[in-house]
Amino acid sequence: MRGELGVTLDADIAYRIGRAFAQILRARFLDHQNNDDAQGDASVWQSLQPIVVVGYDIRESSSELAAATMAGIMDAGMDVLDIGMTGTEEVYFATSHMQALGGIEVTASHNPINYNGLKLVREQSKPLSSDEGLAEIQALAESGEFTASARGQKRTNTDKSAYIQKLMSFIDTKKMRPLKLVINSGNGSAAPVVDKLIEALQAAGAPLEIITMHHTPDGSFPNGIPNPMIIANRVATQEAVLAHDADMGIAFDGDFDRCFFFDENARFIDGSYVVGMLAQAFLNKYPSETIVYDPRVLYNTEAVIKAHAGQAAMSKSGHSFIKQVMRESKAVYGGEMSAHHYFRDFCYCDSGMIPWLLTAELLSTTQKPLSELVDDYISAYPSSGELNFRLTHTDAPALIDNIAAHFAEQSPEVNTLDGLSMDFGAWRFNLRASNTEPLVRLNIETRGDQSLLAEKITHLQDWLTSQGAHAA
Template sequence: MANPITCFKAYDIRGELNSQLTEEVAYRIGYAFAEELDAKTVVVGSDVRLTSTPLKLALSAGLIDAGAKVTDIGMAGTEEIYFATKHLGVDGGIEVTASHNPINYNGMKLVKAGSIPISGDTGLNAIKERAEALSDKFVNGRLAHYFNNETVDANAFFNGNAHIHKDLLSSTGQYEESSCMSDYVEHMLSYVNLDNFTSLKVVVNAGNGSAGPALDAIEKAMLANNVPIEFIKVHHNADGTFPNGIPNPLLPENRADTADAVKASGADFGIAWDGDFDRCFLFDADGEFIEGYYIVGLLAEAFIEKNTDSKIIYDPRVYWNTEAIVANAGGTPIKSKTGHAFIKERMRKEDAVYGGEMSAHHYFRDFAYCDSGMIPWLLIAELVCVKKQTLASMVKERIKAFPSSGEINSKLNDADAALERVTGKYQPLASVVDTTDGLGLEFGTWRFNLRKSNTEPVIRLNVESKGDIPLMEEKTKEVLALIRAE
């Protein structure tokens, strides 16, 4: 291949369409994936983006030509691929998704058998090398075959028109379309006792992403079991043009539609998902956004109540609240480096029942140690019913006890220099120095974590205190001023 493939990242594949990620590149990735894993069976799915189906079909062609049988579960969220890979007992799974990236991007998330993640040093780099090594003549010839010998540009697919003919994939005998939705829903509902549910009204905002169909299937099953739940649906229909913007509730400017619907409908709480719904974000009955940090504590406590002596994995950005809750409930808190590959690896090593990150990624042992955007809200809904408390009341005391700044990003000319400035001033004063991920320093009643981005000149700051909001705010301003003093 004349030029290197540039869409491979540390944990997944993401790239700009037509320049970094094309149908040709997707074919190469599929072929290389099957070769590297010696995969004979692979499940594939794609999010709602218009370009995801063309990429998925090209990917499938590569998988087939390398000897794999492909099961296509259609439009799906990333967690549906995680579920299908484990449930069907196949050799690997690939979800075509760009999650919350801009419309002119797409990507892929890859797992091995058992839904074990594939990252740079666990196979992703090797797949990249194999993909690049395939001869242009071979790849172009196979694409021409699957394009039914039409004269087309494998790069010009941004309008979402699939160049690969699905009937040619099917004619190989190595491609089939199948659905795991009913089994997926049954598994989702296994995390809660439906008899515990009392009357609930919940706002759900799929952001026109892939969450809508999965939520509909869960709703149907809940109603069939006489669960008294009502969903108020916002931007619910799957639409790859994203008429209401790319779904990314982590951005404050993207929360108003959910918050307004909660207040207008008098809902008990609200839920919003990102594009491939591997993350869910919660709002209380007043429409207030709840930071993922405090949801980690809630879910940890819920699991420990059901499984005494449970091990709980958490990330090192903010953790005082999580540690306090887990220790008080009788569980074992275990700190892990941030990132899904690290969290999942540590969970497997410890056999932890649950892991949570402040970024709203929640991981579950019984879900192949993978993250899910559906399991968390189901557990929260059950908690609200069982405890007979509002979501706000369950978190407000924790927020008061351990107020946090939320993650604050600073784009700089020289991130290394900023890190040196902060280290030089604060590390000599710290009572605890933690380098699990970035720089974590504790000062008795307050602490902060500073992480440098691996891909851009950005510093990420998180500050928390023990029961002192003014102190947390003061120290946040103080550290930020030093970071940005270029």
């Protein structure tokens, strides 16, 4: 849930959301406690604690919104565990680790400075969807028809040691070789965790030199909103990688549930190739396991999974969909080109810290630079990156119907799991509507043919423009 401060989100709205969330969770908890036949695993519900974990990012409005949210939770009769200034994945971890009924992170991630929001998870850090409580929470928050209960209590625990230990469990520090890394925290919430990881790596004898930048958490974002998807925001990290002759650069968004990579030449690595790289790393460790991926860009990921005898599972993009498919297939890893990476052993949730630790280990064990690890992927399956088009004279469903008709005579393989995917053998594209803006998002890839890629980019850009969609 995200909104513009003072317009669609304020302390009163945060209070209502917190109270509605807690009231519904508490009712479900009591139902399961009193009814052995209630839906769900009875043993899981017996082990849960009637608390809600709350954390918040560094934005200047976040602590006020978190306080209002916690007041709503307590007024609903639920206890609160306040874990302080955190990234989203810390709430995911604490919710499962503490066996809490749910968790809330107050964050707007990479959104503009005048926005904020709340990310909600239920027991075992499972995401909420419209049919799993989100619509019910919205209706109750809007109606304000709250029930009276004895007020819950709040306790505070900002100890990150269990979380840091969990992150470190993903790597073998004995395999680390000397590496120099640049980490850009973007003045967001990542710095305290990065500092503790540096301490843990040093204590374990890992020979890593880590240079930090934009490292002081500052909700005014003096170096701009931490969003490395914006090309201009990559420059500082790229310059630092070159200046320090680093082996790799890492940059985070505001709540560090995504991390972005730069190779030793300061080249930004598209997220789809990182998915392939991590899929290969996991399949080397865990043969025949399942890897989940989204349909926006998939040639390389599918090739890696096939070459390493893994099991492929495609999911609609978006964290709730990816996590559901991962749980159903017990997948060891899931990745999106948007730089969200999900891990079975991290309660099937996404983490921005685990990927860079894994990549540092991969650079060490392969003794290859990052550029070499991804160059084969890039040359074998070049892609356009995500191209955004703003709609002015048409809507997304009509546009997608029109492009399907435009290419129908070429008899492509069609997939509508997430928007429209059309595969012509030598190349494919995916066109999907944004969930939050009047945009469509286009991805094109080919099988090793850069000139064909350029040709198709031009053709589809011209066609979309003729339909009233303009490059955003």
